[in-house]
Amino acid sequence: MTDADELRRRTRELLAAHPPAETGRQDFLTARFDAGLAWVHYPEGLGGLGAPRSLQAVVDAELEAAGAPDNDPRRIGIGLGMAAPTILGYGTEEQKARFLRPLWVGEEVWCQLFSEPGAGSDLAALGTRAVQEGDHWVVNGQKVWTSSAHVARWAILIARTDPDLPKHQGITYFVCDMTDPGVEVRPLRQITGEAEFNEVFLTDVRIPDAHRLGAVGDGWRVAQTTLMNERVSIGGMRLPCEGGMIGPVSRTWRERPDLRTHDLHQRLLGLWVEAEVARLTGERLRQQLVAGQPGYEGSGMKLAFARLNQEISGLEVELGGEEGLLYDDWTMRRPELVDFTGRDAGYRYLRSKGNSIEGGTSEVLLNIVAERVLGLPAEPRTDKDVAWKDLAR
Secondary structure, three states: OOOHHHHHHHHHHHHHHOOOOOOOHHHHHHHHHHOOOOOOOOOEOOOEOOOOHHHHHHHHHHHHHOOOOOOOOOOOHHHHHHHHHHHHHHOOHHHHHHHHHHHHHOOOOEEEEOOEOOEOOOHHHOOOEEEEEOOEEEEEEEEOOOOOOOOOOEEEEEEEOOOOOEOOOOEEEEEEEOOOOOEEEEEEOOOOOOOOEEEEEEEEEEEEHHHEEOOOOEHHHHHHHHHHHHHHHHHOOOOOOOOOOHHHHHHHHHHOHHHOOHHHHHHHHHHHHHHHHHHHHHHHHHHHHOOOOOOOHHHHHHHHHHHHHHHHHHHHHHHHOOHHHOOOOOOOOOOOOOOOOOOOHHHHHHHHHHHHOOOOOHHHHHHHHHHHHOOOOOOOOOOOOOEHHHOOO
16 A cells, blocks of 8 residues: 555545544544554554555545544553554564554553663663463562553553573563552652652562563563654654744743843744754654654654753743742642643643653663764673672662
8 A cells, every 4th residue: 555545535435434523533533443544554454554654644634634533642642652563563463453453542541661760761670570470470560650550551561580681681571451450550749749650569460471572581672662662752743833842932922022031032042943953853753764663863852852841941931030930730630641731831841850851861862872873882881791680789
């Protein structure tokens, strides 16, 4: 399937058979998935048609013009951006058939059980253990900074299955049912007052071997697919001009001339240009994805995303003067998604502080860009060949 006209025809057939104004949202999304118009580059039967990724824009334009509902990608972003490409790359046919459709239509929310209190930036040092007992794995450990864990049905999980091997080895990748006995989710209240993050305790959780992704001990390689897609989904999201964090501060500048100063004007101009460069670079990165899997360039985009958000939100608070010091509501909530533009400047300022941690810390991403993109010499690693059980803690 390489013909845009054929995709338009199929999309119009979908719209004729399931008029958005007369069809329930879930029914329309299910029909779209079954027609292969969910993500057209996926295989037939899994929501796609084996078409080039670039042709997705053809389908999306037809559906948007017809007022068709989307699948609320912000709410299910972890499933769409991280779980789905990993399942497609390493899952069995049974796993793909079981998980991809409810994931895409939003029936099942996913979360990511990677980070740990003792292995944050150094993810490969994780200590959550999985021990095989027959056709199940018994998992014990703690994960942290888990977005959406309080509403998730499934989680992508990496755990250590062989402590006698070096830290990057002996890790295995699983799909964990968040409703299983032994899974406990506790809120982590953040500086914003909300608790969108969680810590997750796993106590004798039994995961079927049928829910393992990839080979035993190959979890680090599988996780790289997740991480590279995660950084692209965070740093390379499609935005219009003045989309994202630069939008609110630009509107305030235009609407409130009384707040302007020469210094703020110069800073806003510089950040506006940088935001536009980052937006166009993200568009180029998405075009590169048409040719295959995301590369390490996504780490650079995620770096830029974090730095720009923090600098722009700081400028916005300064621009507001005394008003910028106000905060709308510190009520403890457990939201399903992060809404950067739906709250005030104070919220954006505080929430953006986490951008340099989530999705890979800026320090780790700088190393990745230096070594994998620029080809600079790697930093010395004395623990690379040491068994995990012998590492200093």
